[in-house]
Amino acid sequence: MVHLCHDDAVLCTGRQRLGAHRFAVTAAWPAGTSVPRPGHGTHHDGIVVAQTIRQAALLLAHAEYGAPLAHATLLRTFDFAIDPAWPGSPDRPTALDIDVTAEETGHRGGRPTGVRLRMTVTSAGRAVGTADTAFEWIPPAVYRRLRGAYARAVDVQPPLPAPVPVDPSVLGRTGPHQIAVGATDRPDRWVLRTDFSDTALYDHPVDHVPGLALIEAAQQIATLITAPHTFLPADTRTTFDRYVEFDQPCHLTARTTRGAGTLAVEVSGHQAGELVFRTTVTGPFHP
Structure with a gap:
């Protein structure tokens, strides 16, 4: 569901539909995802934040909007923000709750072909980040034509x-x-x-x-x-x-x-x- 091969790289742990286009996704960061900043304690690793947002988006696209696993995803924009004052946890796992509002951005044959997702991330009740990303999915044959020799x-x-x-x-x-x-x-x-x-x-x-x-x-x-x-x-x-x-x-x-x-x-x-x-x-x- 999140386009990964290694189990230990999967950060999302569950999802729940809250409304027609609103969802709750849970995620967990393993210990050690916060990094030291000299003179500033520890802070989140930016790439772990981005991985979490990416995985939540793919999970919802496949599980809730019917994006076929064989289709290729075409990423348009990827924005995220995280509270720099939030230290995270250097020595224990960090649980995250992600509130997601979705908007379908394209259709083919009555089915969605793209979504825009806006997210709010909380940890232990504290709002720590937001995200906004938009992407679409295209059939393998279309992707092969698009990529040509690079497919x-x-x-x-x-x-x-x-x-x-x-x-x-x-x-x-x-x-x-x-x-x-x-x-x-x-x-x-x-x-x-x-x-x-x-x-x-x-x-x-x-x-x-x-x-x-x-x-x-x-x-x-x-x-x-x-x-x-x-x-x-x-x-x-x-x-x-x-x-x-x-x-x-x-x-x-x-x-x-x-x-x-x-x-x-x-x-x-x-x-x-x-x-x-x-x-x-x-x-x-x-x-």
């Missing part, structure tokens, strides 16, 4: 050698396999890294770079350009324009906008001269 999933390491990763310690990561960006000769330009040994992002063979891998790259860039200061992402908004392929480099650039006690980092990805995605990460920032 076949890549089940070995991508054809391009992974670029040298940035220093994992700067990002609070344990090793190169968790690094989604490599440095270039420009301080405001990076190149996307794809490493299939990172099963948090590459749970199963795929024919294009997953959207969550692009969001993770954007969040890592936001951390890099604000180092050595601590930047806590609170709001992440992403628009996907094109598929990102494995056989050519995807270059990433960033620009920042300062507000009153906040910083917004807009990361744009380009491949073969085309804009492929844009993610804006915003959060409190006090250098």
Whole structure:
């Protein structure tokens, strides 16, 4: 239901219909999903938040709106926000309740072909986050025509050698396999890294770079350009324009906008001269 192969990666634990287009989804984060932030205690891991939202959306699409498991999903937008002051729990599981309101966005033959989902996330009665995502599902034959020569999933390491990763310690990561960006000769330009040994992002063979891998790259860039200061992402908004392929480099650039006690980092990805995605990460920032 959530497009995963590894049981321990599944975060959603149940669902309940509350109305015609309203649902309750429960989820649980295992111990260790909160990460240390020097001088700021522990905070949520942004990619775990995104994984939770993604899984809840897929669960409802398949279980409640009849999206066939064999159909491909086409992600349009993926926005989520999390309270940066919420520490999570570094040493015990965290239970989450997700209230979801859905809106059908397309139909074929009297059946829905897409949904927009708005979510409110609570933990122990405390509102800790929101999400808004829209996607559709398309039949296998249509997807094959859409993808052409790229329709076949890549089940070995991508054809391009992974670029040298940035220093994992700067990002609070344990090793190169968790690094989604490599440095270039420009301080405001990076190149996307794809490493299939990172099963948090590459749970199963795929024919294009997953959207969550692009969001993770954007969040890592936001951390890099604000180092050595601590930047806590609170709001992440992403628009996907094109598929990102494995056989050519995807270059990433960033620009920042300062507000009153906040910083917004807009990361744009380009491949073969085309804009492929844009993610804006915003959060409190006090250098």
